[in-house]
Amino acid sequence: MMEVSVSLSLQKNKEHIQNQLFHSSDLKWRSIRFNQLEGLIFFLESLSDQQRIQKEIIQPLEETKVGTVDEIIVSVGIERISNLSRLPQALVQGNCVLLFEGIEEALIVGVAADYKRSISEPVNEGVVRGAHDGFIEHLITNLYLIRKRIEDPDLVVRYYEAGEAAKTKLALLYMHDLVNPDLVKEVDRRLGSIAMDTTISPGFIAELIEDNPFSLFPQILFTERPDRAVAHLMEGRVVLVTDGDPNALILPVTFFAFFQSPDDYHSRWIAGSFIRMIRLMSFITATLVPALYIAIVGFHPEILPSNLIFTVKSSIDRVPFPPIVEALLMQIILEVLREAGIRLPSRVGQTIGIVGGLVIGDAVVRAGFVSYPMVIVVALTAISSFVAPSNEISTATRILGFPLMILSALFGLIGITYGLLFIFIHLCKLETFGTAYFAPVMPLRIKDLKDTFVRFPIWSLNQRPHDPHPKRLNQERYSRGWENDDPGKE
Incomplete structure (x- = not known):
């Protein structure tokens, strides 16, 4: 845009601002007189705090007749500019603009309105123990929640x-x-290369900076929990917080980070390890069980015990469709019910989910379209897919089951084996911001396994994870020094 200097004529400046904002109805102005000079205060009533304008600008200028405008205005953010073309951008950021007759400078004053909801517990990441505050749509508030937990000058915000x-x-x-400085440089480079008219949500940012956009597996962790973000910061990772959205982006992360929850560390280590193993086994169950059922019924019924063979056979004999059609039909119905439950109001959504699942499930079985074992398999798969604490990995799990079901219908257990082999190779090859996605399994690092499949006691976790390549791997040992100071041992 060509630069236009502030004119000596107040009327010309007013007309220029109106034209630049296309005579928008929420553009307001107010006349003011100071030091025998006529002036105008411009602001957008939808973005600026009019009480602050009155208290911090108009009232001081009317009461004080000596001094400069900069000295009299009590607002924190004040900037003088002579480029008239910059004023519309300043206005749409919530600032107000002061112009005076015969002065070739404009004064930009920060008076942006601040409408935000109160801090509340995240809906999608609830915990039994631990903090119950979550990020909101206001950037400064989210930074406050993090800085209150890390009162350290080494915490950098850019x-x-x-x-x-x-x-x-x-x-x-x-x-x-x-x-790792290389990580910061790489994130800085990718953020600087974004060229779009708008980035509505963190999902836009994630897709624009991730390494493998065509991979089914999420490579950036979304969280609404400040304590979770802080934990990853202290491991040497970086966190991206976006204004207007309560989700923070954590990177780089590994596959196993999506199965970790703050509850793992707020419970005793045995209970935390047990729950984490349940999550990982649920991922395997949700991915494999429908495919295994199709392969066994269609190709390998001899695997089943003899008593169970007759039970399953009697149920599927009256179904006119092959098992793959049954599975796809039930999975699609389940996804439709899930989506309907999300979109409907909460009170109605729960009813639709329960009643719809019971009625449709019973109806399709009685009509002979689906067998009873298939209903059990799909129900177990659905429950298992929701166990993961991350919605991104939960969605990926459900989608991953479809190609495995098709492979099992075509080739039986051999198809499943090749499908799993392909998935495992993909996980081993995948990288995100220079970090191996399947670490610490591939490449294998024994010490990092203490906080992967299980969670070892806190006092034994004396090293940070190696995958983000932090500057300091060792951290201060979680001491149980009181055992050595026990007088009874002397």
């Missing part, structure tokens, strides 16, 4: 703007004494 037309403010957070 601001970015994404979007050419509708600019979205981002904040990149990392621990200066822990994070």
